[in-house]
Amino acid sequence: MSTSTISRRPVIGRRRREQRQERRFSPIRFTIVMILAATYVYPFLFMVGVALKPASQYNHDPIGFPSSITFANLTTAWNAATPSLGRAMLNSLLSVSVGTALCCVITSLAAFWFLRNKGKVSRFLLGTFGALWILPQVVWLVPFFVVLSNLHLLDNLFVLGIVYGSVFAPGFIWLLWAYFLQGIPDDVLQAAEVDGASMLQQFFRIALPLSLPALGTVAALCFVFAWGDLLLAVVLMQSPSNFTATVAAATLVGRFGTGVQSSAAAALITIAPNLIVFLIAQKAIVRGITGGFSR
Numbered sequence: 001m002s003t004s005t006i007s008r009r010p011v012i013g014r015r016r017r018e019q020r021q022e023r024r025f026s027p028i029r030f031t032i033v034m035i036l037a038a039t040y041v042y043p044f045l046f047m048v049g050v051a052l053k054p055a056s057q058y059n060h061d062p063i064g065f066p067s068s069i070t071f072a073n074l075t076t077a078w079n080a081a082t083p084s085l086g087r088a089m090l091n092s093l094l095s096v097s098v099g100t101a102l103c104c105v106i107t108s109l110a111a112f113w114f115l116r117n118k119g120k121v122s123r124f125l126l127g128t129f130g131a132l133w134i135l136p137q138v139v140w141l142v143p144f145f146v147v148l149s150n151l152h153l154l155d156n157l158f159v160l161g162i163v164y165g166s167v168f169a170p171g172f173i174w175l176l177w178a179y180f181l182q183g184i185p186d187d188v189l190q191a192a193e194v195d196g197a198s199m200l201q202q203f204f205r206i207a208l209p210l211s212l213p214a215l216g217t218v219a220a221l222c223f224v225f226a227w228g229d230l231l232l233a234v235v236l237m238q239s240p241s242n243f244t245a246t247v248a249a250a251t252l253v254g255r256f257g258t259g260v261q262s263s264a265a266a267a268l269i270t271i272a273p274n275l276i277v278f279l280i281a282q283k284a285i286v287r288g289i290t291g292g293f294s295r
Contacts, residue, residue, distance in 0.1 A: 051077075051265040058261055077265035081248040082240045085269055088248035091157055093273075095233075095244060096226040098161025099168070103222040104215055106169040111176035111211075112203045115184065126174070133171035137231055145235055155238045163236065164226040172218045179214035180207060220281035224274050245270040 045065075050058065051073050053066035078085045110129075114122050145154075153159045184207055192202050208215075233244040243251070249266035253259050 047264045047267060050261055051268045053261070055261065062260075073261045073265035074269060077249070077252060077262045077269060080252060080262065081266055082251045083243060083248060085245065085248055085266060087241070088243050088245045089270070089273070091242055092227055092244040092246070092270075095157045095161040095164060096223055098158055099164025099226045100219050100222045102162060102165025103169050103172060104219050106165060107172040107176045107218055108208065108211065108215060109203070110169070110173045111180050112199075112207050114173070114177045115180040115207070116189070116199065116202075126177070129170035129173050133174070137167075141231070141235060148236065154236055155242055157237075157242055160233065160236055160244075161226075163232060164222070164229070167232070168222050168225055172222065176211065176214050176218060179211060183214075184210055216281065220277055223277050227274050227277075228271070 046063075049065045050062070052069040052071070054068060054070045054072075057066055057068070081088060114126060148154050148159070188206060189202055192206060197205070228246065229244075230246045230250065233247045234250075237243055237247060249263065249270045252262045252266050
């Protein structure tokens with residue numbers, strides 16, 4: 001028996017023990033996960049029940065789940081919003097698509113630049129981007145609004161998309177930079193540089209193909225965040241015809257009596273694209289976030 005075979009046995013045995021420990025059921029861990037899941041799942045189920053419950057059932061029991069369902073609330077919310085939810089969702093699709101595309105371009109180029117430039121300037125810029133990411137929107141929203149107003153760029157869906165891409169990019173630069181740092185060996189880039197490849201050639205031929213899982217994660221998360229935005233859309237969009245889906249859904253609050261059922265129905269309609277994107281891209285999101293660290 002070779003020495004290499006003997007030396008590999010402890011490593012294999014340790015990995016098997018670690019895998020068994022990971023698969024071991026933990027009641028405490030399961031309880032914590034279920035409690036956390038309930039805090040998110042129950043409000044969603046409650047919203048679905050309110051949106052699909054007939055008015056008579058809601059007036060009798062507003063908390064319980066419906067014994068029968070109706071789509072009248074969805075129809076009312078679709079037609080009564082300002083503008084209609086169909087028009088508002090098209091507005092959101094335009095602005096969010098522009099923002100997602102711009103965010104992917106900015107984050108990929110910036111992350112690759114940080115990968116190839118490891119100095120004091122890059123560390124300072126990374127720290128600045130991190131500070132911008134955690135800075136509350138209300139801190140910079142007023143001066144931002146004044147600047148766009150002076151430039152006559154308010155009430156423009158394309159500009160709103162550019163704002164989305166610029167606002168969400170700093171945080172995703174960290175995600176993509178970490179993926180590049182762990183997933184792209186320096187030897188590969190150095191060999192390409194020795195062969196005469198420029199920075200752009202290294203980016204398009206090496207970094208970009210290898211970063212597609214992480215870039216898909218950035219696109220999915222940016223879409224979800226931008227679609228669910230309300231604050232920026234309320235401040236920057238002034239004409240009802242340019243309202244996004246979240247703003248149009250907010251116009252139903254307080255209307256039709258209590259407005260609870262119509263608001264719940266509008267919320268259910270507007271979050272449908274987010275749910276579809278997340279369900280389709282959930283595996284890509286997990287793979288993109290953890291892929292660079294597991295290599």
